[in-house]
Amino acid sequence: MPDIRSVVRWGCALIICLAVMGLLAAPAGAQDQPEQPVVTLRQWATGASATSQFGESDWSALRVTGAPDSFACGDQWTAWASAEATGVDSLTVTYDIPLVPTQINIYQSYNPGAITGIELVLADGSGTVPVPDSADPGTECPGVLSIDVLDATAPVNGVIIHLDQTITGDWNEIDAVELVGVLEMGSEVSLWASSASATSQYSDTSWSARQVTGAPDSPECADQATAWASETSSGQDVLTVQFPLPVIPTRLDIVQTYNPGAITSVDLILANGRTVPVADSADPGTECPGMFSLALDEPNAVIGAAIHLDQTITGDWSEIDAVSITGAVAGGLLHQWASGASATSQYGTSGWSVLQATGAPDSIGCGDQAMAWASATPTGVDTLTVSFMADVVPTQVNIYQVYNPGAITGIELVLADGSGTVPVPDSADPGTECPGVLSVDVPDATAPVNGVIIHLDQTITGDWNEIDAVELVGTLGAE
Secondary structure (H helix, E strand, O other): OOOOOOOOEOOOOOOOOOOEOOEOOOOOOHHHOOOOOEEEEEEEOOEEEEOOOOOOOOOOHHHHOOOOOOOOOOOOOOOEOOOOOOOEEEEEEEEEEEEEEEEEEEEEEEOOOOEEEEEEEEOOOOOEEEOOOOOOOOOOOOEEEEEEOOOOOOOEEEEEEEEEOOOOOOOOEEEEEEEEEEEEOOOEEEEEOOEEEEOOOOOOOOOOHHHHOOOOOOOOOOOOOOOEOOOOOOOEEEEEEEEEEEEEEEEEEEEEEEOOOOEEEEEEEEOOOOEEEOOOOOOOOOOOOEEEEEEOOOOOOEEEEEEEEEOOOOOOOOEEEEEEEEEEEOOEEEEEEOOEEEEOOOOOOEOEOHHHHOOOOOOOOOOOOOOOEOOOOOOOEEEEEEEEEEEEEEEEEEEEEEEOOOOEEEEEEEEOOOOOEEEOOOOOOOOOOOOEEEEEEOOOOOOOEEEEEEEEEOOOOOOOOEEEEEEEEEEEOOO
């Protein structure tokens, strides 16, 4: 998987202009305007629809959302396929954060070659803009069709992909679509939580803390496995969420889908690591389903929130489906989990796959666990590459290991400008406990990075060295 994902750099100016490809271009005298700092982001689609789909679940449009998970060339249910093998169709994908686009990456996993062109969906709702020369010239299978978007200045939040499968004579399946672009620092955004943890959860999959991430997907008032629930129905628990970018917040929204009323207080987690309580943040009685909204006037950058619940108040599970924060994008220290991953090998295409290394840790205890990445063989010499949404000047890399630590021989950082990688000195694992975190400090870094390559030699441990999550810590918006 090529470098992918998400975030920074001061120095790119967003300048308002006249229409070029329908996006705006710079007026006379614009060169006299002061440059505005921007962040570079890479994000996977969070919503999708199509003119047709082969199934309501497998091969559906929703299979295009999120990071790639179809890792071979073939007819795979984890990718979108149209209803007919030679259909003339369009696939529309949407994104949480509007960006001024610089590149679109389309991951194709079966019979590439049917894409005739793409359009960008303008975030202000005013229409779409075709991208010149965006037909597929002949992508390998599996492979990525990368389309550069030149001179764009208007934010977009969607991509429409047009296909004519009479060209290929068979299904052209699409696995994922990545939007790369820039966002002006200080822009107002609404962000859904990108990771979550809790003092307890009903299970490790359904009703887990991970169900709180992303947009709401529990549409009615009921006990639903797509929302977080604590271990017991009368638990006194804390649900902690993290957002993909630091913001100066104006509002926090908590979507509750079962027995609202147990929230007793909310704390904000600042980018500097401190927490501050939100005054009068007990739930006064939200409807079900409903959104408990808190107005905020915190002047510092916020990266997360801790929600305190006492379910003895409701006498039953109080379930939370999603949490979002609204505010102005801010610079500062950012902790982020990997949003994409690839490896020289993997034990499975679901359990023990590279995707298990993305997101927050979800493997509890030391042991062979399907929710962590494992290589194909127990004594393999392998590399695991993870990528991140935001470009940051790195200060630390944290690698969460859950089985046989000790095989990591070193790490490299992937430079965000695409110029190569930088090895980190003294980054071999000196002997992490199990489970445990190998923390590697990155001193004196000045260049932004958006990926980490982890090298392992499992002949050292004589067994699988499984990795559950990788965290990149660094400064967003640094020059």
